[in-house]
Amino acid sequence: MRKYAKVVSQEPVGAGVFLLRLEAPAVAAATSPGTFVMLRVSGGPEPLLARPFSVHGAEGDHLLILYQVVGRGTEMLSRVEPGRELACWGPLGNGFNLDCQRPLLVAGGMGVAPLWFAARAMAERGAEVSVLFGLAGAGGYSELLAVLQDQAEAGKISLSFTTEDGSLGEKGLVTHLMPQALERADRVLACGPPAMLKAVASLAAEAEVACQVSLEAPMACGVGACLGCVVPAVPGGGYLRVCQEGPVLGAARVDWERL
Amino acid sequence: MRKYAKVVSQEPVGAGVFLLRLEAPAVAAATSPGTFVMLRVSGGPEPLLARPFSVHGAEGDHLLILYQVVGRGTEMLSRVEPGRELACWGPLGNGFNLDCQRPLLVAGGMGVAPLWFAARAMAERGAEVSVLFGLAGAGGYSELLAVLQDQAEAGKISLSFTTEDGSLGEKGLVTHLMPQALERADRVLACGPPAMLKAVASLAAEAEVACQVSLEAPMACGVGACLGCVVPAVPGGGYLRVCQEGPVLGAARVDWERL
């Protein structure tokens, strides 16, 4: 398997978020919504580790990554010019279960990256897809939000927003919209901060709707070898590797108390 | 003292050599031929140390550095774009003694960087300046050599070349030209690899012509504090700090046997 991907383009879409397009035919062919890749920008010892990113979409030979700059690895990534080769391996991990008719997708922040891939794939297959997208505030995100809204319309995806500061959509946490949305849903897929996922999992459980969450954890290898990326599991305790048993896990398999 | 310099421009002049122009008014005002600056490109821990570079010239607020890419620090430097600020402190070390009428300047490779600053300064003051410039081969250096030749003509500097492969000027080591040139010289200034400097020092000593050499040594601080950059001294043994007692040293002060 080729371990390199060429940067085709990289567009800032506001709020430190970038849409990265990579030429990575083998990965693009094998990926499915929920899987991720490891990307490494530096050739030297700093930063040492690769960074995990969900696949945001695959178009022919191209792989799309939607990411936000949060530290030096993503900062370095955001400065990479088209034409550069990056170390890139994947697709890694499992994918979402897309086999449903009325999925409810709940995204917090950059959690939208993998969920949007899932949303488009399911809408294409004819499912009635609802996406709830929560942000702290919409400030700075207008470009990204416009793109998503366009794609939602084109793809017949129902897209609703919540913001904590009320700058867009309903004011409050994204989970506020869930009780109503859950009434029609036959599956919940969620990605976002742990506290949000915990709340989503518990609402879905109450409503007795199957729920999958995509988790994040610090990763070294991404391939199941280092055992660095674990989250606590139920039943029976122990741990699950986010890179291997995840990143998508049935909400009931995660020990939310110990997370 | 400001510790930053802004990159004004950076021109490749062949063979991995770059002419870097920095905006560094205080350093430019205080520098003299033979002094050097410490430059650091990375903001993070890699590479950790700053790199020493001789001043190649000063023009108003601008400082010129002529350097060759040899490792990761210089490689990183060569990719810096105009407008970037670099950590830069200096001028450091002492300068050449320019007080002479018929100086003979002997440069090996990038040793030409500080010597050329000296040559132009002395020629301006009316000295009859001869420069012997030795390279392994002229291949790739045509651009740099053309610039130097133009400046030599404009500045009435006599410039001769030797190359080990015979591709330009006399074939052989730069020291081959010295015996004859030494007949008229009242001072030798030299910069280049240690083996060359040793040979230059011994020829100058035989001819009883005063000789100063500019030495290189690995440096951490550049300001005389770490004691990392020493070279062995005579008489009396001990060591001299290249960054403080040097980089320009009377050839007779260096213990060439222990170097």
Added chain:
Amino acid sequence: MGTKVKTAVKVGSLELANPVLAASGTFGYGREFAKYLDLNRLGGVVTKGLSLEPRDGNPPPRIVETAAGMLNAIGLANVGAEVFLEEKLPFLAALDCKVVVNLYAEGIDQFAGLAERLRGAEGIDALEINVSCPNVKGGGVAFGVDPISVAAVTRAVRENSDLPVWVKLTPNVTDPVPIALAAQKAGAEALSLINTIMGMAIDARRRTPRLANVMGGLSGPAIKPVGLRMVHLVSRAVDIPVVGLGGIMTGEDAAEYLLAGATAVQVGTASFGDPSSCQRVADELAQFCAQEGVADVNELVGALKT
């Protein structure tokens, strides 16, 4: 490659096709990396530290990146001997490269029992005793820092196994030489060093350690100078081969370890930044030899001029 460099080395009684092994804990059970390199092109694979019973390991977070390195506190999570023998070993046994099983236990009897449990298993070429894992209280450090304990553990494993025994030393000691000599005297065929250096990372804003276990083991390029020194010191003091590791990222790094006195090397953390690192390092080492006119990689071993 096209080079004719001889790359085979002997670590005690074990012949490796080339001097590069994958280091324990950074390469899983081999299969995890099968997509990214040709396992048959490695000198060997050292498996994740194995204990008699399965271990869950430490709570997360278990890893954190540091300057040119990382800390880990995995806590020796592993599948246990039974699952290893049934599910992991068959894949490894079918490979051309050598398989070294890294052993972890909390007491001498447990080490003996573990060796006994693995006795006769098809496809294991050597055992590497981890007396140096810094993460688990009760075992780990306590063993590795004391020559008498190291000797006892080495003897216990030897007496319960027919396989060559390697002892993996910790750098977290004042002087590794007495420990190395004790392992040699107790019958170790080779010594691996270094394991990770104990360290800690702090999240200043949250005022918490970045690892749930508080302390962890430092690995990666940051520690290469420490590994080189210890390999140099130990290899000059003992008569058995040394397997060098710590921060190897490139073939030239591997060459440095050989020059310092190692007969073979292991590549650990590098596999995380580039999953084909082990093969790449082996290739680069052969290239290095070709460039430097070294016909046989063994010429490098201990060839440092001091």
Added chain:
Amino acid sequence: MGTKVKTAVKVGSLELANPVLAASGTFGYGREFAKYLDLNRLGGVVTKGLSLEPRDGNPPPRIVETAAGMLNAIGLANVGAEVFLEEKLPFLAALDCKVVVNLYAEGIDQFAGLAERLRGAEGIDALEINVSCPNVKGGGVAFGVDPISVAAVTRAVRENSDLPVWVKLTPNVTDPVPIALAAQKAGAEALSLINTIMGMAIDARRRTPRLANVMGGLSGPAIKPVGLRMVHLVSRAVDIPVVGLGGIMTGEDAAEYLLAGATAVQVGTASFGDPSSCQRVADELAQFCAQEGVADVNELVGALKT
């Protein structure tokens, strides 16, 4: 700055205006850096290791860069007590910040003699005993790894001086705690840690060590995890203040050391990549406190939640 954060700390009997000192051997005699920062804005300056007689130090090369770090084998080159007192101390004595003199000697009598020689000198605020310099045979490591020797040296200096005595510990030991306790018992007012970690670098093409002395001391960001751990361990075991160092580059790094249990910190290798590092770290630490709502930097000391 404009922040109202209280930055003064007490290291034993010594009051520092802020917790940031320049580390020994990386700041010369202070004056070398005078152009690049305001020395009066530092908590203190620790001078280059001083011996009774001048020392030339090791032959070059003495330094080499490594991954996120550097190795040095300066060999404790210094001007000797007489030149120090006559030519270096007056400049330092005139500063507002505290002056700590780092002492190096090869035997207990020499340490006593050195302390005696400095007795009564105007402008020295404390002595820091370097029992840990790894570069010189006969002294260095031999002292620092043995609690009895460390206690003896500490006592010898105390008995020949009226100044507060700090003991600077080496990380090159299995366990720093017994050594720390020995120094405390022998009358140390504070403990500084860590000194450099022993390491080595090799030029694979030349097949030579990169340092003439073969071995050297590793410093810089690469070792920060090791320093943090040792400060954490030692500060919980002793009743005297700990001065933390090793790889501090930023104010946040300094905060991490304080949280780990240090009362003050020293900035070493960072001064090489940026000669104003000491002042910058002090400023950034104050900023960090302001951002985090810390009114007094002492609130951070040992405040790590474990």
